[in-house]
Amino acid sequence: MIVIDAHCDTLTTLKKQNRTLGERSNVGHVDLHKLRDGGVNVQFFAIYIEPIYGEERGISRTLEIVDLFYQEYKQNSKQMELAVCSNEIRNITRAGKVAAVLTIEGGEALGGKLYMLPIYYKLGVRCITLTWNVRNSIADGVSERFTGGGLTKFGREVVQEMNKLGMLIDVSHISEAGFWDVIDLSSDPIIATHSNCSNLCQHPRNLTDGQIKAIAKTNGVIGLTLVPQFIAENDPGLDKFLDHIDYIANLVGTDFIGVGSDFDGCDHTISEISNASEFHKISTGLSKRGYCDEDVYKIMGGNFMGVMDRVFK
Numbered sequence: 002m003i004v005i006d007a008h009c010d011t012l013t014t015l016k017k018q019n020r021t022l023g024e025r026s027n028v029g030h031v032d033l034h035k036l037r038d039g040g041v042n043v044q045f046f047a048i049y050i051e052p053i054y055g056e057e058r059g060i061s062r063t064l065e066i067v068d069l070f071y072q073e074y075k076q077n078s079k080q081m082e083l084a085v086c087s088n089e090i091r092n093i094t095r096a097g098k099v100a101a102v103l104t105i106e107g108g109e110a111l112g113g114k115l116y117m118l119p120i121y122y123k124l125g126v127r128c129i130t131l132t133w134n135v136r137n138s139i140a141d142g143v144s145e146r147f148t149g150g151g152l153t154k155f156g157r158e159v160v161q162e163m164n165k166l167g168m169l170i171d172v173s174h175i176s177e178a179g180f181w182d183v184i185d186l187s188s189d190p191i192i193a194t195h196s197n198c199s200n201l202c203q204h205p206r207n208l209t210d211g212q213i214k215a216i217a218k219t220n221g222v223i224g225l226t227l228v229p230q231f232i233a234e235n236d237p238g239l240d241k242f243l244d245h246i247d248y249i250a251n252l253v254g255t256d257f258i259g260v261g262s263d264f265d266g267c268d269h270t271i272s273e274i275s276n277a278s279e280f281h282k283i284s285t286g287l288s289k290r291g292y293c294d295e296d297v298y299k300i301m302g303g304n305f306m307g308v309m310d311r312v313f314k
């Protein structure tokens with residue numbers, strides 16, 4: 002079974018926590034040992050551009066983390082490999098290794114320059130979360146949602162260029178107006194790598210029923226996330242997390258559901274799944290709830306594989 006975690010912020014926390022992907026660590030959520038223990042064989046590694054870098058230092062910060070990723074890759078090449086297409090993911094996982102998909106969280110990484118897209122593509126980046134919570138030159142993030150601001154002219158160029166290159170467009174964190182602009186403009190399926198359902202938990206980072214239906218209509222996937230604040234106000238645990246999967250399954254079916262943990266991007270996760278080594282509890286939980294093997298396979302990774310087959314060139 003190909004098991005995909007569509008979002009973690011591990012790359013930007015490694016240095017702060019003074020650790021590497023190859024060593025089993027007590028502090029971080031994700032390392033290669035924990036991924037193996039939890040049965041995760043495809044990890045999206047986000048290069049998260051913290052607001053302090055902004056667009057002025059977005060490019061240099063991105064390149065710094067790309068370099069760090071390649072150092073980790075070199076050190077741990079027996080256990081993991083960079084994947085730039087879905088067939089590579091199949092080959093790498095078949096060989097018993099973790100397939101690493103390199104992503105960017107925050108369009109600040111472009112520094113307002115469209116020419117950075119093909120450069121990042123050549124470096125192996127295959128997915129960009131257009132905004133974090135704040136405003137950038139592509140669009141407004143969710144914390145600026147009251148402005149009603151959507152995609153800028155530059156943002157529209159970015160979406161079109163990503164379509165041309167075959168890069169995944171991630172709408173987690175974007176303002177609602179920006180979301181609808183992306184839906185209207187993109188010719189490719191759209192993904193949300195780490196967002197939940199706002200009808201179950203009213204948080205601006207979560208998706209409305211209309212947004213969930215729109216992503217499904219593009220043949221995209223929603224990676225449901227383990228961040229407690231996005232699961233429930235009270236007692237966010239595995240059960241409440243699985244409720245979000247049920248909710249989308251009832252709304253649009255099981256073809257559009259995935260998982261994006263946000264490990265190492267949040268201080269705490271739910272108690273049952275405190276780090277990547279317990280990821281397998283999601284599939285066990287799904288089976289217990291009566292999901293058939295085929296649905297479990299799709300939700301744990303098959304759906305994200307399908308969207309990568311459709312988008313990657």
Ligand SMILES: [Zn+2]
Nearest residue numbers: 106174195266
């Ligand atoms: Zn995030």
